[in-house]
Amino acid sequence: MSDPVVRLEGLTRSFVQGDVQIDVLRGVNMTIAPGEIVALLGPSGSGKSTLLQAVGLLEGGFGGKILISGTDASHMDSDERTTLRRDTIGFVYQFHHLLPDFTAIENVIIPQLIANRSRDEAEGRAKELLGALGLAERLDHKPSQLSGGEQQRVAVARALANRPGLVLADEPTGNLDEATADKVIGEFVRLVRGQGSAALIATHNERLAYAMDRVLRLHDGVLE
Secondary structure, rough: OOOOOOOOOOOEEEEEEOOEEEEEEEEEEEOOOOOOEEEEEOOOOOOOHHHHHOOOOOOOOOOOEEEEEOOOOOOOHHHHHHHHHHHHHHEEEEOOOOOOOHHHHHHHHHHHHHOOOHHHHHHHHHHHHHHHOHHHHHHOOOOHOHHHHHHHHHHHHHHHHOOEEEEEEEEEOOOOOOHHHHHHHHHHHHHHOOOOOOOEEEEEOOOHHOOOOEEEEEEEEOOO
């Protein structure tokens, strides 16, 4: 039986402000199976983004264990976390964070080149993904020439470009109107399922959350 894509054991995260300790995550335990799409529900301030930062290996300072595809990342240094993150994880954020001076297709090609794929392979994969997201006619447009929904589709393509085993999304449709949000999340889930990746999607939108395989709730740093 294959390892879970994500296993968290007793995950904690605290910050000190003046004389006060703020416990953002308090003993979170969680597993995500290969190919499973999980929604993480919770209000603002509940710790969703901090939990995604932990799973995404974006920073240290967490207590407990973080295992990604069976690899214990709990005590890795920054370089080791960067390598594991590059090889196994894709990200989609609420704000697309595209490179403004590069076209849509270049934004999807660049992370593949960083992962040592050939230019031809990277370009073919970028065209495949952007075409599947309805952007075949927008490949050479820069982000400023794209609508909000189109920019977020490029961000989805970029996250999936290297076929990561795990995709993390932090309020991926929070900056879109309802109709566009429904379309983008539908395309996102379809592509994630199509390539067999697992996904953890943080959202406060219950309607979207219940389209996923499983829903987890985070409240005051505790997973319910």
